[in-house]
Amino acid sequence: MAKQILTLNQISLKGLERLPRDCYEIASEFSQPDAILLRSHKLKAEDIPESVLAIGRAGAGTNNIPVAECSARGIPVFNSPGANANAVKELVAAGLLLGSRGIIEGIQYVDTLASITDKAEMNQVLEAHKKNFKGSELVGKTLGVVGLGAIGSMVAEMALTMGMDVVGYDPALSVEAAWRLSSQVRKADTLSALFARCDYITLHLPVLDSTRGLINAELLSAVREGTCLLNFARQEIVDEDALVEALNGGNLRKYIADFPAPALIGRKDVILMPHIGASTDEAEDNCAIMAADQIRDFLENGNICNSVNFPNLVLERVTGCRLSVTNANVPRILGSLLSILADDDINVIDMLNKSRDEIAYNLIDIESHASDEVLERMRALDGVVNVRLIGDCD
Numbered sequence: 001m002a003k004q005i006l007t008l009n010q011i012s013l014k015g016l017e018r019l020p021r022d023c024y025e026i027a028s029e030f031s032q033p034d035a036i037l038l039r040s041h042k043l044k045a046e047d048i049p050e051s052v053l054a055i056g057r058a059g060a061g062t063n064n065i066p067v068a069e070c071s072a073r074g075i076p077v078f079n080s081p082g083a084n085a086n087a088v089k090e091l092v093a094a095g096l097l098l099g100s101r102g103i104i105e106g107i108q109y110v111d112t113l114a115s116i117t118d119k120a121e122m123n124q125v126l127e128a129h130k131k132n133f134k135g136s137e138l139v140g141k142t143l144g145v146v147g148l149g150a151i152g153s154m155v156a157e158m159a160l161t162m163g164m165d166v167v168g169y170d171p172a173l174s175v176e177a178a179w180r181l182s183s184q185v186r187k188a189d190t191l192s193a194l195f196a197r198c199d200y201i202t203l204h205l206p207v208l209d210s211t212r213g214l215i216n217a218e219l220l221s222a223v224r225e226g227t228c229l230l231n232f233a234r235q236e237i238v239d240e241d242a243l244v245e246a247l248n249g250g251n252l253r254k255y256i257a258d259f260p261a262p263a264l265i266g267r268k269d270v271i272l273m274p275h276i277g278a279s280t281d282e283a284e285d286n287c288a289i290m291a292a293d294q295i296r297d298f299l300e301n302g303n304i305c306n307s308v309n310f311p312n313l314v315l316e317r318v319t320g321c322r323l324s325v326t327n328a329n330v331p332r333i334l335g336s337l338l339s340i341l342a343d344d345d346i347n348v349i350d351m352l353n354k355s356r357d358e359i360a361y362n363l364i365d366i367e368s369h370a371s372d373e374v375l376e377r378m379r380a381l382d383g384v385v386n387v388r389l390i391g392d393c394d
Contacts, residue, residue, distance in 0.1 A: 003299055006033035008041035011058055015288020019296055035295050038064075039287075045069035053388070054298050056291035059084060059278060060150075061234065062308050063207050071359055074326035074385035076298065076310040080290040082150030087283035088232055089154040091276065092202055095256040096143070096159075098271055099200065099228040102133030109133070139163035144198035146191065147233065148173055152204035153180045160184050169194045195222045202230040205237055217242035220252060228254040232277050235259035302363050302390050311354035315363040318350050322390040323364040328383040329355040334362060337384075340377050346370060359385075 005019060005026045015037075016026055032051040036043070039058045045066040048055075055065060056078045070077050098104060109129065116122045143159045145152045148170040156166045160182055168181070169188040188194035191214075195201060201223070205211045215229075215238040223229075229252055231238055240263060246252035247269050255264070260272040278287070290306070297303045302324035303314045310326075327333045334353055341348060347367040354361055370389060378387045 003034040004030045004032070005295070006030045006036045006052075007038070008036060008043065009039035009058075011037050011039070011292075012284045012288035014285040015058065015290075015292040018289055018292040024296075034299060037288075037291060037295065040064055048073075048075070054078065054295055056295040058284070058287040058291040061206060063234070063236075067309050071309045072385075074359075076304055076307040078291060078294040078298070078305075078307050080287040081306055083286035083290045084278035084280075084283035085150040085154050087280040088151045088204075088277040089158055091258070091273070092155050092230060092232055093158060093162075095202075095230045095232065095271070096138055096162075096200060096228075099230065099254050099256050100138055100141075101135030103135075104271065106130070106133040138200075141165070141199040142167060142197060144169070144188070144194040144201040145185070145204065146170070146194065146201065147204035148177055148181055148185075149204060150177075151232075152202075153177055155202055155204065156185050157182055164200075167194055167198060192219060192222050195219050195227075196224065198227065199224070200228045200230065203233045203237055205233050207234040207236045212236050213239045215239060215242070217245060220246035223251055225251055226253045227251070228256065231255070231257040231259065235261065240264075300390070302388070304361065309356070310359055310361055311356040313352055313354045313361055313363060315350065315352040315365070317365065317391075319365045319367060320391045321366050321369060323362075323366060323370065323378075324388045324390060325362040325364065325378065326385040326387075327360050327362070327381075328385070329358050329360040330383055333360070333381060333383045336381050337362070337364070337378055340374060340381075341366065341370070344371070344374050346374070 002023055002025045005024055007026060007028050019026060032049055034051060035054045035056065036052055037056045037058065042064045043066065052075055054076050055070060057065060058080055060079055060081050062077055062079050065077055067077050113122060113125065116125065140163065142165045145156045145166060145168045148156065148168045156168055159166050166185045167188050168185045169191055217239065220242050240261060243255060244263060247255060254269050256271040258273045258275050258277045260274060264270045264272060294305055301317060302322055304310050305312055305314060325337060338348065348364055349367050350365040352363050375387050375389060378384060
């Protein structure tokens with residue numbers, strides 16, 4: 001029977017093509033789908049049918065998905081980290097240039113000259129007024145990059161090629177990200193140290209309890225005069241009241257963000273874009289492809305890659321019959337699962353077990369078919385969230 005994929009946003013066709021039509025049905029309305037694919041749709045816990053096994057987000061952020069509730073139900077939530085990184089990086093480059101030169105003001109001024117029809121007169125007017133739009137070059141300026149993941153590391157590398165000095169801060173820097181990072185990026189020991197030494201600061205952090213309102217009055221009071229702050233990460237990272245105070249005080253010269261807010265619209269020291277960081281054909285394709293591939297590999301093999309609430313776990317198939325088991329991360333559950341299989345003379349060929357926070361996840365390849373009765377005994381174990389039989393041994 002074909003698996004049903006519920007789409008709650010328009011998903012790139014290149015992504016949907018990764019799900020073969022002879023094995024998958026894709027539609028925007030299903031009552032009992034096997035998985036959900038979405039982008040920015042605000043998904044509520046009560047809107048997730050009991051049949052859902054996985055949720056894929058064609059993008060990096062998952063603050064529009066009730067991740068905690070999904071974890072409690074044993075539903076992995078996948079995202080697409082890095083798939084839109086280049087698109088955001090390029091928009092940050094535009095933001096840096098807009099923040100250093102009077103580009104927008106100059107364009108707006110030129111639009112006021114429509115009544116001048118004589119070229120010589122227009123040239124004379126432009127020569128007289130262009131000094132009002134003078135800016136400064138980025139070469140030799142210092143850029144602070146807060147968050148050195150897929151996007152932040154690309155922004156840092158881009159800024160180096162533009163001749164900027166780069167200072168980075170990321171207390172949760174992974175080994176993989178550290179390998180990607182140029183040795184020319186200097187490390188700041190604290191966030192306040194970074195804010196005190198940079199001409200431009202760009203944010204590339206997810207919204208977590210630890211990052212919500214992270215850019216507060218104390219940090220903004222530490223910036224050197226004339227600093228430009230860029231936010232192409234998430235609106236909630238910056239304390240809006242503290243931001244307005246810093247702009248009004250003049251320490252913060254300009255704020256450039258991808259998240260319009262009523263209190264900021266119309267200010268000459270603020271440039272706001274309509275959340276277009278990932279709005280390129282290429283980024284939408286890349287995100288959809290990654291999300292679809294991850295959903296397919298999970299549904300067909302139980303493998304998990306780029307989940308925000310489950311451990312990464314990939315086990316090569318050595319048999320057609322596989323069990324995936326999600327359980328509370330407590331002792332003795334795995335032993336009890338294996339005992340049930342042994343009692344039914346089911347031989348385990350290969351297995352892998354990993355945990356993340358409160359969740360443990362297992363893939364168990366078995367030699368012979370597990371009956372419904374065996375599966376129910378597994379599901380009945382205290383602490384087991386769900387058990388799924390993948391494939392067939394026949």
